[in-house]
Amino acid sequence: MRVEEEKEKNGKQKNSGKQIKTLAVFDPQVARAVAAEMRRQQDKIILIASENYVSQAVLQAQGSILTNKYAEGYPGARFYGGCENMDVVEELARSRAAALFAAEHVNVQPHAGAVANLAVYLSVLKPGDRLLGMELAHGGHLTHGSAVNVSGKYYQCFSYRVDPRSGYLDMDEVRKVARRVLPRLIIAGASSYSRIIDFAAFARIADEVGALFMVDMAHIAGMVAVGLHPSPVPHAHFVTSTTHKTLRGPRGGMILCRKDFARDLDRAVFPGLQGGPLMHIIAAKAVAFKEAQTEDFYRYQQNVLKNARALAEELKELGFNLVSGGTDNHLVLLDLRNKGITGQEAELLLDELGITANKNAIPDDPQNRLITSGLRLGTPAVTSRGMQEPEMKQIAALINTAIAGRKDSIVRTRVKREVKKLVAAFPVYQNMR
Ligand code: DSN
Numbered sequence: 001m002r003v004e005e006e007k008e009k010n011g012k013q014k015n016s017g018k019q020i021k022t023l024a025v026f027d028p029q030v031a032r033a034v035a036a037e038m039r040r041q042q043d044k045i046i047l048i049a050s051e052n053y054v055s056q057a058v059l060q061a062q063g064s065i066l067t068n069k070y071a072e073g074y075p076g077a078r079f080y081g082g083c084e085n086m087d088v089v090e091e092l093a094r095s096r097a098a099a100l101f102a103a104e105h106v107n108v109q110p111h112a113g114a115v116a117n118l119a120v121y122l123s124v125l126k127p128g129d130r131l132l133g134m135e136l137a138h139g140g141h142l143t144h145g146s147a148v149n150v151s152g153k154y155y156q157c158f159s160y161r162v163d164p165r166s167g168y169l170d171m172d173e174v175r176k177v178a179r180r181v182l183p184r185l186i187i188a189g190a191s192s193y194s195r196i197i198d199f200a201a202f203a204r205i206a207d208e209v210g211a212l213f214m215v216d217m218a219h220i221a222g223m224v225a226v227g228l229h230p231s232p233v234p235h236a237h238f239v240t241s242t243t244h245k246t247l248r249g250p251r252g253g254m255i256l257c258r259k260d261f262a263r264d265l266d267r268a269v270f271p272g273l274q275g276g277p278l279m280h281i282i283a284a285k286a287v288a289f290k291e292a293q294t295e296d297f298y299r300y301q302q303n304v305l306k307n308a309r310a311l312a313e314e315l316k317e318l319g320f321n322l323v324s325g326g327t328d329n330h331l332v333l334l335d336l337r338n339k340g341i342t343g344q345e346a347e348l349l350l351d352e353l354g355i356t357a358n359k360n361a362i363p364d365d366p367q368n369r370l371i372t373s374g375l376r377l378g379t380p381a382v383t384s385r386g387m388q389e390p391e392m393k394q395i396a397a398l399i400n401t402a403i404a405g406r407k408d409s410i411v412r413t414r415v416k417r418e419v420k421k422l423v424a425a426f427p428v429y430q431n432m433r
Contacts (some may be wrong), residue, residue, distance in 0.1 A: 186211045263384050343358075
């Protein structure tokens with residue numbers, strides 16, 4: 001044992017006569033960056049609504065030798081020999097996701113959420129067809145028809161917006177736009193919308209105008225998995241998601257769809273858009289789906305929601321304006337205009353003090369999208385490290401103090417110190433180097 005440890009320390013192991021060098025020995029530059037990132041993730045309060053900390057089991061699967069295997073095709077129908085173990089892994093991922101979300105068909109191969117969305121478009125749209133999604137500047141996503149994205153270049157894209165006064169989606173307005181545009185595909189789903197989306201109402205509108213209906217549930221997938229957010233699956237022809245946000249799996253995408261669309265959808269993913277699937281990531285997805293079936297995961301999602309409400313309430317008490325006035329999910333969107341600071345300034349200031357969040361456009365933002373008037377905050381990551389409502393209140397107070405006292409170096413030092421104390425009490429990846 002001691003000898004093994006010694007070898008490991010030297011970063012060298014003997015294997016069939018070949019010397020295997022660890023990352024630290026072979027590439028200290030990359031190793032140092034990874035170690036520094038580990039410290040950053042430990043030492044900062046991460047409030048980026050789309051980020052999380054995966055479990056060691058997910059990390060292990062993701063870092064496994066499955067990365068060595070080509071497995072183009074699908075279980076039972078591969079283009080390479082030696083895929084028997086890949087079939088096991090992909091079947092596990094597919095069947096677990098199907099059970100978790102009560103889906104008729106699942107494709108776990110998309111490398112990312114963006115690819116998942118594009119695969120749906122490729123499977124049911126022709127170039128030039130009309131697509132209707134939520135406006136990016138009102139909380140939608142780049143891949144839902146933004147002019148700078150392939151979706152906006154290959155299809156005719158239209159968008160609906162939130163009500164500027166309430167900050168809520170107005171389904172009468174969505175219906176009006178849909179009736180005017182007559183899209184082939186309607187997309188619901190957002191990256192900075194803090195309210196429940198009425199998927200049934202969207203489905204009725206899609207039905208009325210003869211459109212297909214897709215939901216991108218990337219942000220809310222974890223809550224949907226445990227039934228703490230209404231599921232889009234019964235209402236939509238397609239549901240896409242990433243697996244790394246509230247779902248707390250590896251970085252990647254997936255698609256759920258109805259049986260009738262399965263064949264074309266699978267073909268759109270492979271060979272339409274991708275070649276070999278990332279089997280190590282698919283293994284990690286399988287692990288994450290298993291985790292999502294546990295009681296612990298249910299409690300985790302409950303806490304994500306409780307924490308977001310506590311953060312929102314406390315920030316309101318402290319005089320912050322919240323777009324839509326609050327939250328029903330894992331995120332809060334602050335309108336910073338009454339605080340005399342832009343989103344960009346707030347992001348930089350807070351990160352310097354140890355709180356990481358992202359600047360974000362608010363509906364009809366007077367600032368451009370690199371500056372913005374908003375800040376998006378989310379609770380998935382801090383909840384994964386065990387923080388609860390008292391800590392959310394503390395974080396709200398730290399944000400307030402930092403912004404109010406940003407010109408005072410004594411205040412800034414005090415905030416930094418308190419952040420340090422807080423993160424030290426909630427370690428991440430203990431005992432890992
Ligand atoms: N970039 C992600 C987010 O932060 O919401 C969405 O893809």
